Amino acid sequence: MKTLAIQTLIYDEDCPLCRAYSGAFVKAGMLDDNGKRPYSELTACEFIDYKRAANEIALVDNVNKKTIYGIDSLLAVIGASFPIIEKIGHFAPIHFLLTKLYRFISYNRKVIMPNPKSAKNHVQCLPDFNIRYRILYIVFATFATSATLYAYTDMLPPLGKGNFLTEWNLAFGQILFQAIFLIRKDLHTVLDYIGNLVTVSLFGSLLLTPMLIISEFSFIGEFVSINYFAVVATIMFIEHFRRVELLQLSKLLCVTWVLYRIGFLAAITFFNF
Known part of the structure; x- marks a missing residue:
């Protein structure tokens, strides 16, 4: 691996994903031991756009006093060891898609993995x-x-x-139902909560996926599949509760989250909804 010795990657220390890949760069030898620095430790520097660095991870060239951001930062670090990857990444159509994907994740990273309470220090x-x-x-x-x-x-x-439309109505209906109890909140707060809400659902889906894969190769009985689903639902409730606390919103949202799902399940089971 080729080590970038004069560059420093400015990362979000409260983001598990940012910590993971910046740490991996150091462990792999792509960056030296001082090659990453938390955003919170930045001091005044005329060649760093602090606002942009909060949105897109910054790579600072300490000698030439230049800074690049986002997907270009990651391509520069990886490209030092694997030039072909950087070259492919800078091919216009691919670079456009990578940039959009990066921003999609970056702008939503705080609802994908919200800051712990300690981050407020x-x-x-x-x-x-x-x-x-x-x-x-x-x-x-x-x-x-x-x-x-x-x-x-x-x-x-x-x-x-089941059918896809029913499951879509379940998932989308929950969003609308929960939003009713946030009617007095500003749009930012509402969309932050909904972002966390759908992340919990997405997390539950990821937990169900291994069972779906196993079912393709082996028979899984009703008892196992139902109880596994119940365990996943419990984990989702705990995670939803944790996120509501982090957002400092009413615990009523946890109650309505459960009541909605029970009501929808009852409608499907007894009324063939």
Whole structure:
């Protein structure tokens, strides 16, 4: 691996993903031991755009006093050891897609992995609130959740044969239902909560996926599939509760989260809704 000795990667220390890949760069020898620095430890520097660095990870060239951001930073670090990857990444159509993907994740990283309470003790690296990318994330997470639940209903005989539209109505309906109890909050707060809400659902879908894969190769009985689903639902409730606390919102949202799901499940089971 070729080590970038004069560059420093400025990362969001409260973001697990940012900590993971910046740490991996150091461990792999792509950056030296001093090659990464938390955003909160930055001091005044005329060649760093602090606002942009909060949205896109910055790579600072300490000798030439230049800074690049976002996907270009990652390509520069990786490209020093694997030039072909940097060259492919800078091919215009691919670079455009990588840039959009990076921003999609970066602008939503605080609802994907919210800051722990301890993060309030220092300057936080908070991305701008971008409505477009937030809505795109909500739609993506809702679609992925609906598709997973649709596949899993085959393993839950009491519910009968499911369909995608029903699962979409379940997931999207929960968003609308929960939003009713935030009617007095500002749009930023509402979309922050909904972003966390769909992340919990997406997390549950990821937990269901291994069981779906196993079912393709081996028979899984009704008892196992139902109880596994119940365990996942419990984990989701705990995670939802944790996020509501982090957002400092009313615990009523946890009650309505459960009541909505119970009501929708009852409608499907008893009324063939």
